[in-house]
Amino acid sequence: MQPKLELLSLDLIARILDEAFQLMQKPGIKVQSAAAREMLIAAGASANGDVVNIPEKIIRKALETTPDEFCLYDRKGQPKVWYGGDAVQFDPGSSGVHILDPDTLEHKTSYTPDLARVVKVAEMLPEYAAQSTAIVCNEVPKTIGDFYRLYVVLMYSQKPIVTGSFSVQNLPIMFDMLGLFAGGRQALADKPQAVFDVCPSPPLIWSDFGANNLIELAKARVPAQLISMPLAGAAAPVTLLGSVVQHAAESLSGIAIHQLANPGAPIVWGGAPAIFDMRHGTTPMGAIETAMIDAAYAQVGKSLNLPTHAYLGASDAKVVDAQAGLESGVTAIIGALAGINMISGAGMLDFLACQSPEKLVVDAEGIGMALRLVAGIQVRTETLATALFEGINFKGDFLKQKVTRDLFSKEQHLPSSVIDRDSIRGWQASGSPDTFARAKTRTRELLAAYEPPCYSPEQERELRTMVENLARKAGMDALPKLG
């Protein structure tokens, strides 16, 4: 039995949806894309300027065609990530602008080698089912930053990718890049290798960019991931439930636009909400209430049979310290117990602004524990205990049992060297390293052991040439050196 955290009663879910439907009617949703407005109006919505009043029946119809589940594939075409049901998977947080220097602890502007390092570390850790386009590379022109990140991830990783575009024009480029490995656009739609984040703007706005993004993704049948981010108390009601209602209204209106553009295209009920810190005006990702909003909206999404996503497992600490560990661990556990299909955020510090490969390594331990927890307590032997007592005769001899040897690695999650379970003498003998020191060592080891994906030389050349040409158009003479 997969253990579950449910914060809402069925009654409350019904009320949340009911109020979300009311909000979509009044005040309505501000839809700043003419194309999206026209589709909604043609389907029976009414509009006043760019505010569209969307009747429940349009949403209900859209929900009939959204797929309950889909897979993401790796570069070899193997299914690796399952969206749907209560599958729980993790990927690193994305779009950071800084990288934590492990030696000086400075938050430095991030460049290509930093992204390469993050991707390599995530590639080596099985706790990450997918990669993300984790940080922006500041040496490339901002206009090509989105697909350039994807290029770096593709060069270093076989895993499915959680990504997103910064402009609608760059979407087809990113499809073509992924298509190189999938075998063209059609093959990419059949076996998608990436999911694209799309954000409504709180409160209750679909920007021109966001809505057109949804439409293009739907047309290409590349999975879209809704990232509604009510900020409770600032860009959303202060109550957790008020924010969950807003999340539902923003997400449901997005689903309507998406399904009208192409019924049956895959879409994920995701988000990155946060409470608003009333002292500092920040958006704490590590707050317990942030995680509670996530768990609650995930439950709403599940009631509609939608695949789910959330931003958890990140911290607002500035270094990889106790706060980083506890916020990341606690929120990863909550996301896992909520049965969220893809949980983004690992590696992140400072309100999603700063990535750290060392933190990714520590977070992998928390994720390992979370995954162990949701694997649940299982019946592995015929009798639970009685047969295991045969021949024991009041002696602590269980180490000698064959069943111990057979089952210990199933029953116990084996932590890496990042988790200290040594004796105090052993710990002292190895130089009394703290968590961060152990993480630094392990990061170095992982990087040394990393092996790049073996693509065919043509594939690699084609990808490189494609990005090179586009970079030249954007004013670069040559692509930066990779890792």
Added chain:
Amino acid sequence: MTDELFQKMSQSILDGDSDAAIALAKQAIDSGIDPLEAISKGFVVGVNQVGESFACGQAFLPELVMAGEAMKAAVATLEPEMQKRGTSRQVYGKVVLATVEGDIHEIGKTLVGTMLSASGFQVYDLGVDVPTAKIIEKVKEVDADLVGLSALLTTTMVKQKEVIDELDKLGLRKKVKVMVGGAPVTKDWVQKIEADGYSEDAIGAVGLAKRLVGVV
């Protein structure tokens, strides 16, 4: 009697009670109190107090923002009377504030605007996704002393530079100070684009603005 009124004015700001602030402003006008005095001896006292308690961690953003709103309401109520008397509230400076083109991050910029206006600046908040030309136009129209530019995306930060370059081209750069802000803005960036300053938060923005117009 007047002191008591001033005291109530200050309290209305502390309570973030716009309705009370408006009523008290009207009462001041009716009883012939100089609007400038109502502001300086009444309402501003409350604003300063909230600012101080916020700075030392005793007040929170909702209190700060509500106080700012009540202050705005009070000043707006007193405005016609000031005009009648041919006086005007002394403002520290005129600020044109915007989130740059292509960027719709609103919360931080609005917070900065609220704090600046509560602290005695005349703020022209142009909203989000504002093209450079529109910002320049407003600067010229209102004869601004300061421009505040918010950018939260690495892709839109370049627009901060664009505004500065444009002001330069028009020969306005000496006269108009430019402050920038937003999560990706760093000291290095400020130097690179030759802005006059940046701040990490709204309270810092007020200090910065005061420094730039030379009041502290």
